[in-house]
Structure formats: C-alpha cells, structure tokens
Amino acid sequence: xxxxxxxxxxxxxxxxxxxxxxxxxxxxxxxxxxxxxxxxxxxxxxxxxxxxxxxxxxxxxxxxxxxxxxxxxxxxxxxxxxxxxxxxxxxxxxxxxxxxxxxxxxxxxxxxxxxxxxxxxxxxxxxxxxxxxxxxxxxxxxxxxxxxxxxxxxxxxxxxxxxxxxxxxxxxxxxxxxxxxxxxxxxxxxxxxxxxxxxxxxxxxxxxxxxxxxxxxxxxxxxxxxxxxxxxxxxxxxxxxxxxxxxxxxxxxxxxxxxxxxxxxxxxxxxxxxxxxxxxxxxxxxxxxxxxxxxxxxxxxxxxxxxxxxxxxxxxxxxxxxxxxxxxxxxxxxxxxxxxxxxxxxxxxxxxxxxxxxxxxxxxxxxxxxxxxxxxxxxxxxxxxxxxxxxxxxxxxxxxxxxxxxxxxxxxxxxxxxxxxxxxxxxxxxxxxxxxxxxxxxxxxxxxxxxxxxxxxxxxxxxxxxxxxxxxxxxxxxxxxxxxxxxxxxxxxxxx
Amino acid sequence: xxxxxxxxxxxxxxxxxxxxxxxxxxxxxxxxxxxxxxxxxxxxxxxxxxxxxxxxxxxxxxxxxxxxxxxxxxxxxxxxxxxxxxxxxxxxxxxxxxxxxxxxxxxxxxxxxxxxxxxxxxxxxxxxxxxxxxxxxxxxx
Numbered sequence: 001x002x003x004x005x006x007x008x009x010x011x012x013x014x015x016x017x018x019x020x021x022x023x024x025x026x027x028x029x030x031x032x033x034x035x036x037x038x039x040x041x042x043x044x045x046x047x048x049x050x051x052x053x054x055x056x057x058x059x060x061x062x063x064x065x066x067x068x069x070x071x072x073x074x075x076x077x078x079x080x081x082x083x084x085x086x087x088x089x090x091x092x093x094x095x096x097x098x099x100x101x102x103x104x105x106x107x108x109x110x111x112x113x114x115x116x117x118x119x120x121x122x123x124x125x126x127x128x129x130x131x132x133x134x135x136x137x138x139x140x141x142x143x144x145x146x147x148x149x150x151x152x153x154x155x156x157x158x159x160x161x162x163x164x165x166x167x168x169x170x171x172x173x174x175x176x177x178x179x180x181x182x183x184x185x186x187x188x189x190x191x192x193x194x195x196x197x198x199x200x201x202x203x204x205x206x207x208x209x210x211x212x213x214x215x216x217x218x219x220x221x222x223x224x225x226x227x228x229x230x231x232x233x234x235x236x237x238x239x240x241x242x243x244x245x246x247x248x249x250x251x252x253x254x255x256x257x258x259x260x261x262x263x264x265x266x267x268x269x270x271x272x273x274x275x276x277x278x279x280x281x282x283x284x285x286x287x288x289x290x291x292x293x294x295x296x297x298x299x300x301x302x303x304x305x306x307x308x309x310x311x312x313x314x315x316x317x318x319x320x321x322x323x324x325x326x327x328x329x330x331x332x333x334x335x336x337x338x339x340x341x342x343x344x345x346x347x348x349x350x351x352x353x354x355x356x357x358x359x360x361x362x363x364x365x366x367x368x369x370x371x372x373x374x375x376x377x378x379x380x381x382x383x384x385x386x387x388x389x390x391x392x393x394x395x396x397x398x399x400x401x402x403x404x405x406x407x408x409x410x411x412x413x414x415x416x417x418x419x420x421x422x423x424x425x426x427x428x429x430x431x432x433x434x435x436x437x438x439x440x441x442x443x444x445x446x447x448x449x450x451x452x453x454x455x456x457x458x459x460x461x462x463x464x465x466x467x468x469x470x471x472x473x474x475x476x477x478x479x480x481x482x483x484x485x486x487x488x489x490x491x492x493x494x495x496x
Numbered sequence: 497x498x499x500x501x502x503x504x505x506x507x508x509x510x511x512x513x514x515x516x517x518x519x520x521x522x523x524x525x526x527x528x529x530x531x532x533x534x535x536x537x538x539x540x541x542x543x544x545x546x547x548x549x550x551x552x553x554x555x556x557x558x559x560x561x562x563x564x565x566x567x568x569x570x571x572x573x574x575x576x577x578x579x580x581x582x583x584x585x586x587x588x589x590x591x592x593x594x595x596x597x598x599x600x601x602x603x604x605x606x607x608x609x610x611x612x613x614x615x616x617x618x619x620x621x622x623x624x625x626x627x628x629x630x631x632x633x634x635x636x637x
Contacts, residue, residue, distance in 0.1 A: 003583070006590040010577050017577070020570035062591040 002050065005059040005072045007043040008082050008121040011036050016114035026102070029110040033093050036114060040121065041086035047079045048471060056478060056488035058127070066127070066489050067191035073127035073489055076475035077326060081124050081253060084330045087457065088245045088337045089117050091450035095341055096238035098446035099348065104149055104236070112149070116142035116242070123250045127489055129180065129187040132254060133173055136219070140166050143247060146239050147231060158234040165227040169218035176211040183208065190489035192262050193482050201265035209263040209270050213277070216258070220251025222311055223277040225304045229288065232303065233296035237344025240296075244303045245337035249329060252310055256325070259314060260479040267317050275315030275398075279409045281308030286413040289420035293355040295343045295428070298420050302339065302379065305417055306332045312406050313394040321397020322476040328390025330468075331461060335379050335387065338454040339421070342372045345451070346428055348442035350435060355424065360433030368444060369429040371455045376425050378458045380418035386461035502551070509551040516544040524619060528607075534615030538622030545627055554634060565631065569624025576617025579610060 015036035019029050050057050051074065059072040093113060100109055119139025126132050144166075148159040181187055183205055184195040196205060217224045228248075232240050255274070263270055285304030292298050310332065313325030345368060346361065347353045362369040378385035381392075391414060398407035461468070478484045520540030527533025548557050583592040595609035 001589050003590055006580075010581060010590075014574060014577055014581075017570040017573040021567045021574075023566075060589055062593065063589045 001063075002047075002057045002059055002074075004043055004046055004050070005057055005074050005125060006061075008040050008047075008086075008125060009072075009118055011040050011043070012114040012117040012121065016111040016118065019111040019114070020108060023106070023108070026105050029105065030093075030097050033110040033114055034090060037086050037090040037093060037117065040117070041083055041090065044079050044082040044086060047074050048076065048083065051076050051079060052471070052474065056484060058488050067186050067188035070131055071127035071188060071190070071489050072125045073190075073485065074125055075478045075485060075488075076471055077256070077479060078124040078253070080326065080330060080471060080475055081249070081333075082121055084333045085117070085120055085124075085246050085249075088333050088454070089113070089242060091341070091454050092238050092242040092245070092337060094453075095241070095447055095450040099344070100236055100238050101150075107149060109146075109149065112142050112145050113242070116146065116246075118142075120246050120250055124253060127189050129177055129189055129192065133170070133177060136173070136250070136254075137170065139247070139250060140170070143243065147235050147243075149239075150236070152234075155234045158231040161227055162231040165218060169215050172211060172218075173215045176208055176215055179208045179211070180205075188489070189257065189261055190486040193486055194490070196262060196265070197482075201263060206263070206266050206269055209258070209266075210273070212258055212263070213255070213270065213273060216251045216255045217277060218251075219248070220255060220311075221248045221281070221304055221307050222251070222255070222274075223281045223284075223308075225281065225285070225307070228304060229297060229300040232300045237341060237348065241337045241340035241344065244300070244340050245333045248303060248307055249333055252307060252329065255311065256314055256479065260322075261482045261485055264317070264482065271315045271317050274311055275403055275406050278308040278311035278315055279406055281305070281311070282409050282413040283308075286416035286420070290416050293423075293427075295347060295353045295355065295424055297353075298424060299336075299339050299343050302417060302421065303336055305413055306336070306379075309391070309394060309410050309413070312403075312410055313397055315406065316394070316397035316401040316403060318397045318400045319476055319480050320393055320400055322479050323472055324390050324393025324395075324397055326390075326472050326475050326479075327465075328387070328394060330472075331378070331386040331390050331458070334454055334457050334461065335375060338371075338375050338451065338458060339379060341447075341451050341454065342368065342375060343424075345442075345444060345447055346372075349440050349444065351441035355427040358428045358435070359431035360429070361435070362429040363433045364435070364437055364440075365444060367448070368451070369425075371451055372429065373425055374455055374459065376418070376421040378462065379421055381414055382418075384462045386458045386465075388462060389465050505551050509547050513544045513547055516540060516547065520544065524615065525612075527615060528609060528611060534618030535622055537615075538619035539626065541619070541623050542626040542630075545623075546630055549630065549634070554631065565624045565627040567624070569621050569628060572617045572620025572622070572624055574617070576614050576621060579614045579617065582610070 015032055019032060022028060047057060056073060056075045060066055061070045061072065096109065116139055119135050119142060122135030122138060123132055126135055144159060144163050147162055148155050177187065184192055186192055186195060221228045232243050259270060259274065282305050285301050285308060288301035289298050289305060310325050310328050313321040350358045352358065378387045381387035395407040395410055398410065520537045523532040523540055524534060524537030527537065580591040583590055593609065593611045595607055597605055597607055600606045
C-alpha cells in the first residue's frame with residue numbers, strides 16, 4: 001500500500017474543484033494550477049524513487065484487495081510518463097498565462113486543463129480496465145470542452161467530428177470490456193493477464209484484442225487518425241500543444257499495457273497487425289507532413305508519424321524495441337509540445353499559418369528561430385538530441401524481430417519528417433524579412449519561458465541519456481515481464 | 497402577456513416537491529445498507545428542482561434559491577475526495593471507510609459511518625452538475 005499513488009490523480013482534481021468555486025480570481029487560478037502541476041511532478045519523482053528501491057508500487061483503493069477492489073499500479077513506465085506529462089503540462093499552462101485570453105480564463109480554462117491532467121494521470125496509473133475507461137472519459141470530456149471553449153466557427157465544426165469519433169470509439173471500448181468480462185470474469189489487468197495465460201489466448205480472445213486495437217487505434221491516432229489533423233489545429237496554441245503532447249500518448253500507453261501485459265501470447269497476429277498499422281501510419285503521416293504548406297497541418301501530421309514509430313517498437317516485442325519506444329515516447333511528449341508552442345507563437349506573430357506568406361523571421365526573432373532549429377533537429381532524430389536514441393533503439397528492435405520493412409519505413413519517414421519541418425524553418429526564418437516588429441500581430445513577451453524550458457529539456461534528454469537510461473531499462477523490463485506487474489498487484493502466490 | 501392557466505400544476509407541485517425531497521433524503525440515508533445512496537438521492541433532489549423550474553420559471557426559483565450550482569458541484573467533489581484523502585491521516589488506503597455505533601440522545605443507538613460523508617459529496621456533485629446542465633440547455637442564447 002502506498003497512498004502516494006493517488007496523489008497524481010487527486011492533486012489536479014482537488015485544485016480544479018477549488019478553482020471552480022473561486023471563479024473570479026484569475027491570478028489565483030494561474031498560480032494554483034502551475035503549483036498543482038509542479039506538485040504532481042514531484043510526487044511522480046518520489047514514486048520513481050520508491051519503484052527503484054522497492055519495486056512496483058500498488059494501492060488497493062479502500063483496502064479492498066485485488067482482484068475485487070480497484071487497484072492503482074505505478075510501475076516505472078507509468079511514473080516516467082506522469083513526470084514527463086507534468087513538466088509539459090506545466091510549460092503549456094505557463095504559455096497559456098499570456099496567450100489564452102481573458103474570456104477563456106474566466107470560463108474555467110484552468111480547471112478544465114487540470115481535469116484533463118486528472119484523466120491522463122488516472123489512465124497511466126489505473127490497474128483496472130473499467131477504470132481505464134473512466135479515466136479516458138474524464139480526459140476526453142475535458143478535451144471536448146477545451147476544444148470548443150471560445151466557440152469560434154472552426155472550433156465548433158471540428159469539435160462535432162472529434163466528439164462523434166470519440167463517442168464511437170468509447171462505445172466500442174465498452175463493448176470490448178464487456179466481451180472480455182464475459183470471457184474471463186474479471187477486469188483487473190493483472191488478474192486478466194493470469195486468467196488469459198492460464199486458459200490460453202484462444203481465437204475469441206484474440207478477436208476481442210483486435211477490437212481493442214481498433215479502439216485504442218482511434219484514440220492514439222494509429223492508422224485511424226483521420227479525425228486528428230482537423231481537430232488538433234482548431235483550438236488555441238496552449239490547448240493544441242497539450243493535445244498533441246498528451247492525448248494520443250494515453251492511447252499509446254493503453255496499447256502498450258494491453259499488448260505487453262494481457263494479450264502477449266499471439267504476437268504473430270496482434271503484434272504483426274500493430275506493426276502493419278504502424279507502418280501505414282508513418283507513411284501516410286509523412287506524406288501529409290510533406291504535402292501541406294501550412295504550419296499547423298505539417299505539425300499535426302508529424303504527431304501522426306511519431307505514433308507509428310512508437311508502435312513499431314511495441315510491434316517488435318523485443319527488449320531493445322521497448323526501450324526505444326519508451327525513450328521515444330518521453331522525447332515525443334516534450335518535442336511535440338515544443339513544436340506546437342513555437343508554431344503557435346509564429347502564427348500569433350505573423351497572423352497567418354501559410355508558409356509562403358512568412359519569411360525572414362530570424363532577423364527579428366533570432367532566439368525563437370534557433371530554438372525552432374533545435375526542435376527540428378531533435379524531432380527528426382539527429383544526435384545528440386533526444387529523438388536520436390529512441391529512433392536507433394526502435395530500429396534495432398524491429399531488425400532484431402526481423403521486421404526489416406518496419407525499421408526501413410521508420411528510417412525513410414524520418415527523412416521525410418526532417419524535410420517537412422526543415423521546410424517550415426527555411427520558409428519562415430530564412431529569406432527577406434517581410435514583417436517589421438511594428439507590423440507584428442502578437443508578441444513573444446511572456447511566452448518564451450516555456451519554450452526555453454522545453455528546448456533545454458530536449459537538449460538535456462539527448463545529452464543526459466545515460467542518466468535516464470537506468471529508469472527506462474527498468475520500465476522496459478517490467479513491460480517485458482508481466483510477472484513483475486502481476487506479483488505486485490496480486491501478491492507473490494498469484495495462483496487463482 | 498397572458499398567463500397560462502396552470503393552477504393544477506402549481507397546486508400539485510407544491511405538495512409533490514415536498515414529497516420528492518423527503519423521499520430523496522430517505523433514499524440518501526437508506527443507501528448505506530439498502531438500495532439508494534448519494535447518486536440517486538441527488539438525482540431525486542434535482543428532479544424536485546426541475547419540477548419547480550417547470551412550474552414557476554427559472555428566475556423565480558433562482559431568486560428564492562440563490563445558489564451557484566457549479567459551485568455546489570465543485571464543493572461536492574471536494575467533500576467526496578476529501579473524505580477519501582482523510583485516510584492519509586490514519587495510514588489506511590485511500591477511500592478507506594469506517595463506522596461505529598454511538599448513543600445519541602433522541603435517536604438512541606445510531607450507526608455513524610464515514611461513507612455517509614462521501615455520499616454527501618456525491619449527492620452535492622450530482623445535484624450541482626445535473627441542475628447546471630438543465631439550466632444551461634434551457635437558456636435562450
């Protein structure tokens with residue numbers, strides 16, 4: 001029992017509820033949400049420390065033992081993700097201070113943001129499939145409101161699509177849970193794993209697992225991503241940055257959990273399908289990123305490419321691939337937030353997101369330009385920045401599993417990604433300056449701090465890769481050995 | 497503007513609201529051992545409020561009941577999570593509950609359970625959010 005496990009969920013929840021009760025005081029809203037996110041990050045560091053010392057941490061809510069009660073489980077994988085997402089959420093909230101606008105702030109922007117984080121952290125921590133569904137819904141409902149908050153025309157039309165596709169996938173999720181419960185008689189993930197390992201993963205179970213691939217494929221934008229480019233480019237920068245950084249990652253997390261802990265017996269069906277979907281995602285995403293000449297569109301298609309790459313590591317089902325995927329997942333949360341924040345800043349400066357209407361920003365905004373350059377190198381995996389190690393390990397993992405085509409596609413799309421973001425850099429920052437400081441629509445005052453923070457983080461993650469590698473290895477180990485997870489939840493004599 | 501003839505509706509709802517509210521409270525308390533509880537009790541209270549909204553109009557009801565229901569929902573969530581977090585001080589798992597029997601004047605030997613506090617939070621959260629939803633979709637704008 002470790003009560004610290006509940007803190008990443010209830011700190012944002014309680015803070016959000018308090019903020020709803022004090023609607024008027026915007027300054028209080030700002031500082032309280034920033035502090036809540038810092039506190040969440042500190043708790044996750046504490047959890048990481050506990051996990052290194054004592055193994056996977058669990059909490060049985062209300063003292064009801066698993067598999068009857070609800071379990072919360074923190075292994076290194078989920079704690080690393082909570083830490084990263086807290087840092088990124090902090091950066092986005094600080095970015096929102098100056099950019100989101102009074103109207104949205106008065107209409108519960110900060111509480112909604114915190115409820116979104118509640119759902120994200122809950123999904124990372126829960127050890128119960130139905131609870132995963134609930135936490136997904138907490139996250140999605142907050143994201144519906146955040147997406148439509150402000151009520152501009154494009155936001156409303158995109159929210160309708162976004163809500164429809166998510167309601168559809170959530171109902172499929174529920175159907176999948178019902179099937180699984182009918183087959184196994186339990187929804188505790190560790191217990192599910194034991195039951196399925198005992199009775200063997202037969203055809204029916206595998207079919208249900210395919211249903212889960214569809215569900216989480218929709219949520220994670222794995223191949224079924226056609227809703228994503230529109231809805232992620234509609235809301236204001238701070239919101240689209242947190243969406244791009246976190247929402248698809250929660251779907252990816254769920255895929256990892258399901259297909260390393262529960263459905264790992266038939267990799268020649270499920271993991272191969274995941275690999276094919278990953279390859280398709282990378283290719284189509286890269287084509288989209290290359291084809292468009294609109295900053296927002298290019299960046300949203302880049303979100304899709306990285307989903308495919310991370311899933312390629314999962315599909316390889318090897319230790320190397322897992323390590324790479326975890327590295328890349330952490331890198332991607334940071335870098336996507338960074339790219340969206342810089343992209344949003346460029347758009348607010350110039351008032352347009354079309355590449356051919358902007359040029360020569362490097363003269364008026366050198367720091368922004370060079371930080372974007374760093375981000376560009378990092379997202380395409382140039383050493384020594386943070387994207388490099390993940391990409392190398394994922395490629396090696398896929399080669400080890402003899403999915404040469406998958407690793408090959410990963411490398412080719414990396415080049416296309418580099419081209420697509422370099423295109424933004426060259427068009428926007430090079431060339432003749434066609435926009436003087438007086439003509440700018442927005443300002444970079446007060447929004448530079450989060451960008452600097454995330455740029456520093458991507459450099460630090462690249463240079464200090466040795467420092468985080470022990471944690472990543474621990475996370476990959478527990479993903480590769482479901483036994484650790486099961487023993488932590490059900491006790492060492494898990495023989496029922 | 498001509499007022500609609502809703503004498504019957506008004507006469508019935510004055511009594512009905514009282515009955516619904518009493519029944520909701522009964523549901524709320526019976527929830528500890530029998531079917532019922534905070535969620536359904538809260539919905540009962542909401543039903544009574546909606547009947548009032550229909551019989552009179554929203555302005556009249558809000559004048560007599562000047563409560564911001566969004567805050568009610570937030571306070572409900574705080575109470576519910578707060579009782580869960582109370583377990584931090586007793587070194588028990590989050591959401592642990594306890595109960596005891598006490599001799600209270602008038603009531604005699606009574607069972608007091610911490611789960612009731614949690615249920616109270618749930619009830620407030622349900623009332624707050626349900627009424628907020630009704631108020632929002634009934635707005636003209």
